[in-house]
Each structure stands twice: as C-alpha cells, then as structure tokens.
Amino acid sequence: MSALLETREGEVTGGLSVSLSGVSKSFGETSVLRGFDLKVRPGEFLAVVGRSGGGKSTLLRLASGLDRPSGGRVEIGGRPVAGLNPAVRLLFQEARLVPWQSVAQNVGIARGPGWRAAAERALADVGLDGRGGEWPSVLSGGQKQRVALARALVSRPGILLLDEPFGALDALTRIEMHRLLDGIWRARGFTTILITHDVAEAVALADRVIVLREGRIALDVEVELERPRAELADPRAAELQKRILAAV
Template sequence: MAQPSQKIELYNQANEQAAQIKLDHVSKQFGGTQVLKDISLTIEQGRFTAIVGKSGSGKSTLLRILAQLEQTSSGQLTFSGTDENSTTMMYQDSRLLPWKKVIDNVLIGLPKERTEKAEEVLKAVGLWNYRHAWPYKLSGGQQQRVALARALIRKPSLLLLDEPLSALDALTRLDMQQLIEKLWKQNGFTAVLVTHDVQEAVRLSDRVIMIEDGEISFDIPIRAKRPRSLSDSTLIQIEHEILHRILQRT
C-alpha cells in the first residue's frame, strides 16, 4: 500500500471545528461476510479525501461508518476538533420531500427561525430564485443543489458525499464539482467523497484512497494546485496511474 510521503498543502483554510477522523484497525462484518478488514486511516482537518473502488469493495460501508450509520465490528473510530454529531451526508439521489417546497426541504428538522439562513445557503448554491418552487419543477442538478444547501445549513464539520453526482449528465456534473469545491474552500469543512469516477476523485480531492476487497490497496496524494483544469497534465498523469492500478486488480 502506497502512503503519502509528505504532508499535503491545504489550499483552503480549515474551519477550527472541521473534523479530524482516525480509524484504528477498523473491521466490519455482516453475518459471515467481512466487508472491511483492519482499516487504519487518519483524515486530517479540512482535507478533501476521495475513496474509489469497484462495487462491493466496501467503500460505501466505510462512509456509513464515518456517518455513524453503521457500527464497527472491531477497532475504533475517533473524531477530534469537532462535535462528532455535526456530520452531514449527500446521497446519489437528492431525497427531497415532494410535498415540501425547496426552502422547506432545506429546513427539514430545523425551526422556521432559520428561514433567513436557508435563503442564504440557497443563494450560495444558486437557487435563491427557486426557494418557493416544488421539487418536481427542478432538474436533477438543481435537486442536488438543494440537497447540498440542506447539508450546508447545518454548518457541517464533516461532509460525506456518497456518489452524489453519478446520476447527472456530464456538464451538470462538472458544474456541481466546481460548486462543491468552491463551497468546501469557503467553509473549510472536512469532506470525504465516495465515487466510481477516477477523474472526479482527482479533480476534487487532496488524496485518493482505493478500497479493494475491504482493504486499502493504495493511497495517493494529489498535490496539484487549485483551481484545477481537466487538461492539467499533472492531473491526467495521476488519473492514468490510478486507473492503471485499478485495472491491474480487475
């Protein structure tokens, strides 16, 4: 397993409450199937980490453990620099309630007194003009922007992204990548992205980790400066290296 050889420069200023996460020999079993095997990993405060791997590799289970939606079978998960409950998650589908307008979807679980803040985060994701629209009136990309606003209103110390862009068309996906990167840089939270898209992982993250058969098979730092271009030769080289490693294990 390749390990980063030096500390990676951060291109955003980490929020003081941003999460630092440590997994110490974490394993997870479902019945007789071991999904994660002895994972030891530290995710530093304010860092953007991407996790890649084939379907069934264990990457989504790892994300659910970070979200505390699953308990570890063994090992320890610890958070520092934050209240561990200030974690929000975006999924592949927006999970909007169709009987609530956009602003009310952002406010789910919060008092009406937060309406002004909901308007602020909708403005941040470019949807202020749609705050009183019904979800069915929005495109898929716009619905995911609402989901992002719903995550941001809680001022997360840790934002977990479970393939939230995989159902979008290529141009909308690129637009959303740029928006997520912009808001991460502005807010300084820690972000962990699970994705099948190696280009997306390299484009957004400071570090790409591959999970294979429940284990970390490699761990590569991405030191390219931001903002990043898809035509950047450094990024293309890193993307090819990761794809080569994945294909070697196919």
C-alpha cells in the same frame, strides 16, 4: 455563481478529523473491512475510489454513524462515534428531497431556530437564489442535488460525506457541481470524504485519493495540483488518473 465563493463574516470555517483504527465490519458471514486504518486531517478533501463491493459505502456509513463497526474504533474530532452526529452531514446518491415540502422547507428540514432565513442563504450559496418557494418536482436533476447540498451545509457541519452524489448527472452538470463544491469547500474548509467511481472526478476535487480494494487501501496518493483545477486534463492529472486506475 461568484457570490457563493464569498465567505460571510462570522462564519465558522474548518473541519473535524476522522480516524478509523483497526476497524472491522462484517454483515453476517461476509467481512467487508478487516483491521482497517484511515486518518483524515481536519479540512482535508479525501476521495475514495474503488469497485462496487470494495467497502466504500461501508466506510461512509461507519463515519456517519449510521452503522456501528463490528470491531475497532471510529473517531470524529477525536471523540468516538456514538450514533448520528449533527456535525456530520451525508449527501446521498439520490437527492432525497421530500416532494411535499417546498425547496426551502427541504433545506430547513430539521426546523432549527431561524431555519427559513438560513435556508434562503444556503440556497443562495448553491446558486438557487429565490427558488425556496417551489416544489422539488419542478427542479432538474442538478438543481435537486444543489438543494441537497444546501440542506447538508445549512447546519455548518464539520464533515461532509458524499456518496457518489453526482453519478447520475450529465457531464456538463457534473462539472458545474464540481466547481460549486470546490468553491464552497475552499470557503468553509470542512472535512470532505467523497465516494466516487469517477477517477477524473476524484483527481479534480480531492487533496488525497485512496483506492479501496477488497476492504484494504490499495493506493494512497496526494493530489498536489493547484486549485481551481482546469476541467481539461492537465498532463500531471492524466498521469495521476492512470496510476489510480491501475490500482482499482
């Protein structure tokens, strides 16, 4: 596990900014976001919490370029979003590994030059050293999400978007995944937006937590706790979680 915290020489670190200004998004008659503003600094770890239907997933789909806004501007690294951007990677709720491709082939799904070696390195980063030749079906749920994380990070994205990727995992595996993500994020410094239902998860990982309610930011709070954060709630974290929960 310790190897993954080391940054190899020559690795690009750093992230891109995300900016939404006056963004609206509606699906038919229902408007999910209206006049929505959000700025995420380069390298910032933002957690978005809120009830289902509050616009969290819409926010992520707009930032990834999967969906276009009905109005307003979405910018990545200062440039307006026009479709899918290779500098932005998305981790889904489910691992979405291709069952008929080996673990390494899944990580190197885009088949860029030197993908095999890059995939093996990325797998080592997520603690799955030497498992590249196996079929995804032999992996546990947590291991599958690790492979998905390796697949997202192999191309060195400037922005990582996470759509509740740990929601289906058991509590212990979830804590392992938190440590892993925290370590890789600190080593690489990409901008991260994490969608989650789990307020404790948000406080454990993020620099800043926003609460989305009915398409508006109901709370925007900085998490000024030193890293790595202890799993057992520190009183300040517990206080913060209470504040966030009250706003949800």
